[in-house]
Amino acid sequence: MATAAGKGYIGMVQWLHEEFGCDPEVDLFDYDKTQPRHTFADIVAMDSAAKTGHLEVVKYLHDVQISMQASAKKRKRDHTKQKCTPTCTIKAMDDAAANGHLKVVQWLHSNRGEGCTKSAMDEAAANGHLDVVRWLHENRREGCSTSAMDGAARNGQLGVVKWLHKNSTAGCTARAMDDAATSGHLEIVKWLHEHRAEISIDAAMAGAANFGRLDIVKWLHRKIPHACSGEMDKAAEGGKLRLLQWLYTNCSKHKVTFGIDEAVRYNYFEAVLFLYHQCQAECTEEAARATINNDETEDLRAWLLERHPEFEAVEEEEEAFD
Structure with missing residues (x-):
């Protein structure tokens, strides 16, 4: 079930649930029949679908959960086993955001209560999904950490770096410039040098030299000539x-x-x-x-x-x- 959900095979997910989901001997949402509540298998299906952006699968599993919860009282009165139901965790929104699936993030925000963590905006920023970053900033309260700008700088996302600088108070660490230099993002190195105080020229020079970023070494050398003291x-x-x-x-x-x-x-x-x-x-x-x-x-x-x-x-x- 989790594999089919993660790949977006909604027809397969529906068939598996309809054929086996109500069979007490074959519970596709629960690998461990001794556990009466949510286990790893029933959680990971919806998380997997959200991570890979398959909104229709997420909606279907959500509807299955609502349906099964509605009949829970009857099962309790009849003294029958309460089967596990599909659900999700904060990883659903975190991972959907990280991979740029804005519609999934919006739907989870409106229809689920698990929420997300700072990782949602951090990873969305690192991966260049500025639309997701903006939406999270405007609609959620978790915010981001220094990992957001650090990651965006590392991956060459200058637009995201500028937006975070203007709209977030999280800032960055010295790793932003170090990793930008190591990865060869000269324009980001220039921008960070001009606008951020957390930078370290020496560390950036070392990283650029180690990975052969000659253009960055030249630029840093022009700014601070003594910075190349150990780069041979x-x-x-x-x-x-x-x-x-x-x-x-x-x-x-x-x-x-x-x-x-x-x-x-x-x-x-x-x-x-x-x-x-x-x-x-x-x-x-x-x-x-x-x-x-x-x-x-x-x-x-x-x-x-x-x-x-x-x-x-x-x-x-x-x-x-x-």
């Missing part, structure tokens, strides 16, 4: 050669510590060569061991052994041990 390691860790070259040319601090080890481990051969020749960086023996034992790093392994013949003994010892 971050760029090296991700094997971002173009970014390494730019940082080397434009930043005064070229020290590399752990970055070359990560470049060696992940077989970023061109990055390793650049770090070795331009920054005089050397990897550790531990990183070399990992590379020597990796059959997919033939070129890098050969280069390491040429530069460090002593690693040949390490390789032979490993093979002898095996």
Whole structure:
């Protein structure tokens, strides 16, 4: 039942209920016959339909619940077992909002009493469903948390970020700019830098460097030149050669510590060569061991052994041990 409801197969949902829903031996809304009240199975059907936007299924299951509740008194008088009925939880509206199903959200608001949590607006904002965000803001009292703007910034939803800034007092955290930079959303990085006080340039620079967001690194560097003090390691860790070259040319601090080890481990051969020749960086023996034992790093392994013949003994010892 839950699977059919989640996929919107209303005909199947109706058939399953009509054929088996009233059979005491096959209660499709209840996996556990020992429980007289709502259990996981009868709840999840309506929640699943709401999450995937299948309003007709939600309405049908709601009507089934009303019908079964209406006959509850008679069952009690007759001393017969009160069967479980389909219902839902706050996840119905939360998940419908997260996935942008405004009509489902509106119907649940008007016809059900479970309500929602801040997660409804938070996730709707993160996923760019501004119409849902606006409606929740105007019609519900739960509001949102900092996760709303943080998530919208992370996913490149500049319109949502601006709307939240103007209409909500929840604000954001430093993660908004960090995640926007990491995800490559330059326009959001610019906007947050101008309008929000929670930002951290250093953390944003680190995230942008680690993921090779050269345009964002350049822009942040223009704003605060000293912010790229440790980004050579971050760029090296991700094997971002173009970014390494730019940082080397434009930043005064070229020290590399752990970055070359990560470049060696992940077989970023061109990055390793650049770090070795331009920054005089050397990897550790531990990183070399990992590379020597990796059959997919033939070129890098050969280069390491040429530069460090002593690693040949390490390789032979490993093979002898095996």
